[in-house]
Amino acid sequence: MSITSANAVLMLGVNNVFSSPQQIQGFATDDAFDTEVQEIGETMMGVDGFLSGGFVYTPVSMGITLMADSPSTNFFDSWANAERVIRDKYTAFGTIFLQGTGRKYAMTKGFLISAPVLPDAKKVLQPRKFTIRWERVLPAPV
Template sequence: MSITSSNASLTLGVTGLFPVAQKMQGFAADDIYDTEALEQAETMMGVDGILSGGYVYNPVSQGISLMADSPSIDFFDRWIAAMRQAGEIYTAFGVTFLPGTNRKYAHTKGFLISAPIMPDAKKVLQPRKFTIRWESVLPAPV
């Protein structure tokens, strides 16, 4: 079985704007998306040398890189414009499917926290990287 990323799919919806999830297309060649590692525990060492710890909840930041001419750029531009016009935040939901590992992940309650306004212009227009901060990203049944 191949673990290529070329067959990965990401669908995103935005409550009140895109109620039906849209399939993202036109990913950057070397960077489809990335997520940060999460701290799973908070620990504290007592003065007597005994370590204590507890589970902590943390949001998941996901960067999504799209080519400058990706048809999915419109999805993000419309999301940004709607928030600017309304002066309100819109929340996202989504699903990632990775056929190479036969795994699916459900994304809940996401906020668009950063977005380049336009692509950088070098020899060719550069990909744009959008960052969504999710309340959770959890494995889901395939």
Template sequence: MNNRTLTSANAILMLSVVPIFAVPQRIQGFSTDDITDMDGIDTAETAMGIDGRLSAGFVPVSIRQNITLQADSESNDLFDIWYTTERAQKEKFVAGGILTIPGTKRQYTLYRGFLRNYAPIPGLRKTAQPRRFTIEWEKIYPQPYL
């Protein structure tokens, strides 16, 4: 029997950024409609020969994760500190993470990530708008979550 659901409200994202946040931090205060998503990846490099035969090969590719937080989320502080520390030290720091989605019974280990895109301030309209950040991961390992 399938007892999985589409619920994302109980998803948990934990991030560490060594040496700034060696202990994983729970990311909270997600946007209403956008919590996190990952860009699709091309899983093969292909070439069509002149004779019409398609060939393919495996090439490793990175995976981009977009995280969208409400403007008043305290987790914005993690990204602000991450970015400003890198800027001050003129160095990149490596992140690690775990994304747990109880509804789909899945957990994902996020390996060797770098802050790729940083929104320094929220858009200001009638209310302050969500901020979006992008981490580029070397690998993501899916596994069942029991």
């Protein structure tokens, strides 16, 4: 089995906007989606040279990059516009299935953090990168 990203399936829903998950399509050529490394520990060195550490929860930032003509940009534009109307935030949920690895991930309580209003215009219209910050992204049973 190949580890191509071409057969990855990203499904997203937004409470009170898109109650049933929508398949996100039309990813950019070399940048479909990414997540930042999650810091899961905090350490502090005492003045006597002993290191202490502890577990901390941190959110997971996820970038989703779509071609300028992706039909899924409507999903993000609708979400952002709905928030402008109510002047509040809606929460998202979703799943990613990576066929190449046979792994599925569940994403809970996501907030839309950044959404470009239109694609940059160069020789051709450029991809748009949207950012969602998730409370949790965890492996899920397939």
